Amino acid sequence: MMQPRIDHTKVNPEAMQTMLKLEGFISRSGLDRTLYELIKIRASQMNGCAFCLDMHTRELRAMGESEQRVHLITVWREVPFFTEKERVVLELTEALVRIGDAGVPQELYERVRRHVDEAEFVTVIMAVNAINGWNRLAIATGMVPEARVTV
Template identity: 65%
Template sequence: MQVRLHHQTVNPQAYQTMRKLEEFVKSTGLDPILYELIKIRASQLNGCSFCLDMHTKDIRRMGESEQRVNLISVWREVPLFTDKEKAVLELTEAVTRIGDGGVSDALYAKVREHFSETAFIALIMAINTINCWNRIAISFGMFPGCYDAGAKRSESAE
């Protein structure tokens, strides 16, 4: 496999813009585990192997159990997630698949049971940020390990 291009070096300003979004989300006080759950679920839905690999490793380093990590994709079917986490995962799915019906009033109310208006905005920004990262990684052909020594880069795009 080959990465189509290294966006960080080809257009550092675009990369820094994405980093600023990431920094903004982290500055909102959103629980880091919730943020990783958002990143993993969106990456699963979008089919982003690069981001999925990265964020499952990150959440494990934060102390998350293998069982919960392995079952994020079926969160509705297991008793391992809190009502708050379930609301966030459902919101992540709705925003990631926005064209399938958007965010219903019922879902908005469910999420607002656990989050203030300000925190709701932080969630939306977190979901949008990982969706942007997914689209970047997929568009540029990124895959797990693509930046490791020996991973090839296509030079034809330059």
């Protein structure tokens, strides 16, 4: 079980501010909030980041997302509950998380571009970069979700 190692916000606040600037850019970009949370959740699932997965599934639920969609993000290919745009962005997210396996194939790029313009394409890449950074920061520093008691 992961144990907290260090509080990165205290030992290196400038690093935290840098990450928050990237988040600010994405927030101001116009990227759909639900789409961004889907990106965060799928990347966090793939990267094995319990802290981020807990945070972003709670955030998506708070935004009014259905439990069904939240639970089925990991198997988005197998269910009809995601839009075409969400599906291609989730596929791009997976390709970017595993960039060393096959890069981003031209065919995937073309399918994504049917749903996003060039600027949004770059923003999606930056969104994946951001959550990959947060995942690595959380895992390496031993961040764990808060225990929540439910009745």
